[in-house]
Amino acid sequence: MSDAAGIYARESTYLDRCVQVGIAGDRVLSVSFPGSLAAEADTEHPLLDRLFEYLEGAPDDFEDIELALTVPTDQRAVLEAVRNIPYGEQTSVERLTRRVPDFDPDADDDRDRVRTALDQNPIPILIPDHRVRDGPSAAPPKVEQKLRSLEGL
Missing domain, CATH: 3.30.160 (Double Stranded RNA Binding Domain)
Structure with missing residues (x-):
């Protein structure tokens, strides 16, 4: 770059x-x-x-792109887990919460922390929050839907 x-x-x-x-x-x-x-x-x-x-439809995971995340530590952990969701795959907030160290997927507070991190994601697409099917996205709703459609989600 x-x-x-x-x-x-x-x-x-x-x-x-x-x-x-x-x-x-x-x-x-x-x-x-x-x-x-x-x-x-x-x-x-x-x-x-x-x-x-x-x-235009060319799969890319953008994993080689260096990011400058200036977010709280708990949000960083969530966004790093989101970044590991492969192209064309999706997950749920509950399953994502399981991937975040020290988060309990059965705890409402931890699921809320995951949703907050998704909603405040400063780098959508490169951190593909559109792959979390029941969570918010930092991208506008129409953009999120087009990204999901692009990846067949």
């Missing part, structure tokens, strides 16, 4: 929205889906190329 820091975005006809990534050095800080291109956004970046190949 390029070492250039900044905001990179392109319009996606598949999503009917833009895909915007925030990058610092060689790490991704954010992925979002604004309705229009930000004036300061550059449209050229290798990660955007990969994201758009994914949106």
Whole structure:
């Protein structure tokens, strides 16, 4: 990945929205889906190329992409577990909770912590919260549905 820091975005006809990534050095800080291109956004970046190949149906797990997660430790543990859900597979909040160290899938508080982490995920697609079928996604609902459809979920 390029070492250039900044905001990179392109319009996606598949999503009917833009895909915007925030990058610092060689790490991704954010992925979002604004309705229009930000004036300061550059449209050229290798990660955007990969994201758009994914949106055209090319499977990609993005596991080699370095992320800069600035979230609380318990949310980080949840998001790391989400990142390990393979392309084209899905899980439930309960099963995801089982994968997180020191979380009890039978505890309402822990399932709520999982849902909070999913809802506040700063890097959807690269951390594929759309693969958790009964949890919230940080992506807008129409984007989440299109990502699920793309992967046959």
